[in-house]
Amino acid sequence: MISIEHVSKSFGPVVALNDVSLHIERSERVAFVGSNGSGKTTLMRAILGLLRVQGHVTIGGVDVAEHPERALRSVAYIPQISPPLDAPVREVVTAFARLRGLRGESVAEHCTRIGLDLAVVSRTRFRDLSGGMKQKLLAAMALATHAEVLVCDEPTANLDAAARTAFFQLLDERQKGSVVVLCSHRVEEVRQLVDRVVELRDGAVERDATLAELLVDLRAFKVEVVLHEPAQAAELFLRAHGFVTAGPGRLQATFTQDEKMSVVARLLRDHKEAISDLSVYQTDELASAVPPAHDKPELRVVR
Ligand SMILES: Nc1ncnc2c1ncn2[C@@H]1O[C@H](COP(=O)(O)OP(=O)(O)OP(=O)(O)O)[C@@H](O)[C@H]1O
Ligand SMILES: [Mg+2]
Known part of the structure; x- marks a missing residue:
């Protein structure tokens, strides 16, 4: 489903990704883990075609650099850092729903499930929401798309316990055959969510194991x-x-x-x-x- 072939990326002297190759199959739930600066976000951005990289990334056989629109049609993304949008929440939701062909109510329903009352914040500028509220809204929008591939960068970092539980539940309800790629610093954070863990260190794959294998080693x-x-x-x-x-x-x-x-x-x-x-x-x-x-x-x- 997602194929990453010899992907490298440098920012000036910093090698953020160093010859990463990975294949993620349909139905897989994969976590990228690693310390700060190990390359997790850069790898996600490479998957999403948001960065020019050496090597190739394809989703469903379509190259994300050559045909981004086609490759990313079935992909939703929850970014680590929210965009600083000045628009009020209701405009952000309306624009997003229109772009993705969704009913606005579908986003509202997902917001409710994750503990954000859209009616209360609809006039608030997106950038003025709290960190947790932004994350809830971005998660609700991404989940509402029911995209085949969901890419989430530290999706629960700012969520309270109830929202975290709701998010886990919503991920669980996604249709069989869908792919989840997420990242976190800690295996503890993702052990309920994934069945495969790819550990990055200094931009390279240090280890690629099933969750079960990893848990035995980390016991x-x-x-x-x-x-x-x-x-x-x-x-x-x-x-x-x-x-x-x-x-x-x-x-x-x-x-x-x-x-x-x-x-x-x-x-x-x-x-x-x-x-x-x-x-x-x-x-x-x-x-x-x-x-x-x-x-x-x-x-x-x-x-
Ligand atoms: N746009 C950029 N410009 C310059 N350097 C960058 C840029 N993006 C990432 N880097 C560098 O690439 C390396 C990997 O960064 P990345 O954001 O992928 O790490 P990460 O694993 O997501 O870390 P964190 O856990 O802190 O989110 C870091 O050294 C970072 O400083
Ligand atoms: Mg990151």
């Missing part, structure tokens, strides 16, 4: 260690690996599966005599999220 484990006194070398080792005090003589840290294996193996190899108690707990969280309270120990070594 968080809490490691708790109680040391005999004195155990300076062991404590230094633990603190150097991010452990913090969790009680008298007790240190604790959270790791991914791989990190956990490596730290525990080295701890047992080099500091076994200093350990009075070692517990590893699997948590429900991802390692990149704030660690929660833990469940039953997965492994317990008591000496």
